[in-house]
Amino acid sequence: xxxxxLETERLVLTELSVDDExxxxxxxxxxxxxxxxxxxxxxxxxxxxxxxxxFKSRYEEKQGxxxxxxxxxxxxxxxxxxxxxxxxxMRHAVIGYDLLPEFWRQGYTLEAVRAIxxxxxxxxxxCGELHRIQADTVPGNSASESLLRRLGFKEEGLRRECGYWxxxxxxxxxxxxxRSEFIEI
Numbered sequence: 001x002x003x004x005x006l007e008t009e010r011l012v013l014t015e016l017s018v019d020d021e022x023x024x025x026x027x028x029x030x031x032x033x034x035x036x037x038x039x040x041x042x043x044x045x046x047x048x049x050x051x052x053x054x055f056k057s058r059y060e061e062k063q064g065x066x067x068x069x070x071x072x073x074x075x076x077x078x079x080x081x082x083x084x085x086x087x088x089x090m091r092h093a094v095i096g097y098d099l100l101p102e103f104w105r106q107g108y109t110l111e112a113v114r115a116i117x118x119x120x121x122x123x124x125x126x127c128g129e130l131h132r133i134q135a136d137t138v139p140g141n142s143a144s145e146s147l148l149r150r151l152g153f154k155e156e157g158l159r160r161e162c163g164y165w166x167x168x169x170x171x172x173x174x175x176x177x178x179r180s181e182f183i184e185i
Contacts (some may be wrong), residue, residue, distance in 0.1 A: 001060070007115075009165070010071065014070060016052050028041065036138040057125075062126055064085050065079070065086075067080060067096075067114045079112070082095070083120065092133065092134065097113055110150060138172065148177075153177045153182050155173060157173075
């Protein structure tokens, strides 16, 4: 099974490897990056290695896929994005994404997420052709909500205290995008 790479105007989306351990540690040790995440900021490099292994095994088991977001010009890893889970039978997936703060508000996440959505709806991934893509946000994460709306996602409701991490319950806003609603720009 060959891991699919994607390319956009400014980015390449590739498989994460052990060579990315330091960059992934840098990303996930930043408190701003993990503020709304279901994990604490990394404190040890082994956490980055474990996350790379988790992403690899989820892909091999056809449960999800996570790409490194890299600048096309330099190859620098600036974030990750992907389908945290998918169901080939139900033809739906759940997305997630993150980016180093110095690259926020420059359209990189929009560019990367649009590419993975297009690939998912086109059926060019091992999950087959998707019909629906879902995203969940923690209330207050206005940047993520704005991104989803720009991509055509519709807010579908609030799941009260549906998540539990960092020793407390979290409400989650559910957003959904159907294949028929996606406009590839």
